[in-house]
Amino acid sequence: MKSFRFHLIFIVAAMVILVSASASAGGVKIIANSSVKADSVSADELKNVFLEETSSLSDGSHVEPVLAKGGAAHETFVKEYLGKSDAALQTYYRSLVFTGKGSMPKTVGGDAEVAAYVAKTKGAIGYVTSETSTEGAKTLQVK
């Protein structure tokens, strides 16, 4: 009986971990304007682009990041891809802006606005939840 209970707890715990892992991994998709040649992007490239350390992908495509003001996709993307909290990211951008070392990236309302902006803006790259309709934009695979 003891053994059965142990196995049950183990299975439930494993399922919870698997479900939460797949939810965070599949929660966000990276989208880009159709002018961007690349079909995939590495996590490092994404970080470099969104932290304004580079303005192009490894294939030479020029990209401009667009951020959401908040929401689930924003929270996940900022934490998992940039390794920062939203407050720390805002501080980072402001330190660039007020020391002459960068500019404030384009920021729009939420998933729908990000998708619409990326679809119509040459070189734009952004993130939305997996369920968001992204007609007119291409989805990039994260390597």
Add this chain to the structure above:
Amino acid sequence: MRRAIFYFLLGCVGAAPAYLPAQDFKVFDRTVQVHGFVSQGIAYSNDNNWLTMQTSVGSYSFTDFGANASMPLTDKFRIGAQIYDRNLGQLGRWHPSLDWAVADYRFNKWFGIRGGKVKTALGLYNDTQDLDFLHTFALLPQSIYAIDLRDSTIAHEGGDVYGSVSLSKKLGTLSYTGYAGQRQDSHYGGYPYLLKGAPALINFSSYGGLQYGGDLRWSTPLKGLLAGISRMDENIDGYGTTTAFGPLTPYHEWSKADWTNQYYGQYAHDKLQIDSEYRRYWRNQEIYSGAFSVQTDVRGWYVAGAYRVAKRLQLGSYYSRYSIDVPAQVGLGVPAESGHIYDKVVTGRVDLNRFMNVKVEGHFMDGYGLPGYYPSGFYTVDNPQELKPDTSALVVKTGFNF
């Protein structure tokens, strides 16, 4: 005094707009961004006057503001400029300055160049020390970021090379900055203010010189952990006049050796941030046109922690330790002396919205440095009475940025 603080805060909060986005507009299809900030503080201390303000009776003379505009000219080339002004007791005195004005070309991630008047990379916060809204604390640790010596490190007219290199996932990222240029101090900084008074009686017409150095910072593979080292060398000349020997005579001082070493670390995880830095500043200079030689050895370090306890509330504390040694001076007949300031600080920061904050900060200081020799926040001219060994100070500050 309490009533004054209350009305001061009430006025600031009531007058501030709840929402003011950055102002963007297009020029030749390129977006120009305009940003700005302003902060207003009030400082009150028990006995000693501090930071050139009459803090013993409460001082509102604690204001600064800046505004900038920048735009990309191409995908890799960007220009911009910022003006800055402050009135902090006897510092700044509402004389605006060009804070930075840069043209920046970034070839790729690992190499870029920028030129013009450039903010100097030195430790964690040298280039952002004026930007109150970026920091938990109303005053950064004065052992390293002395507000009265801002001019000496804040920017150089010259150029930088910079970039970052990903070592590997196991080794993290290295970022570097190398720079060279001219430093030109304001007439309204702490050093000119100190030397205007007795016994030096020096009035500078210019103070500055060559400044060069570098910064290397390592974002370690441990998420949120950063470590770095900075070095600055200087070759400084000050010209002016003095009445120290009676009649008005020309004055010149120059450095024979002038360097700063700084080591720092930062750990940020979720709502917690811990910073620590150590700086040593060494100066060997000829003063009174070569009549005397003076050495100054300043060491400072601090440990700071901040935790966001709620979305809009951050609490922080730091311990800052400053010491200065003035060895026996050749020709001056001055005995060896040393001074210190040990500062324990607690802070609460409330973010009223994304653009505005209020900070309340307590300082509990032991010592006052060496007021007659080198700026350290306490000045003889501001404290004609005997300086007391301990100082407690309350700083309330509010800031707005867009």
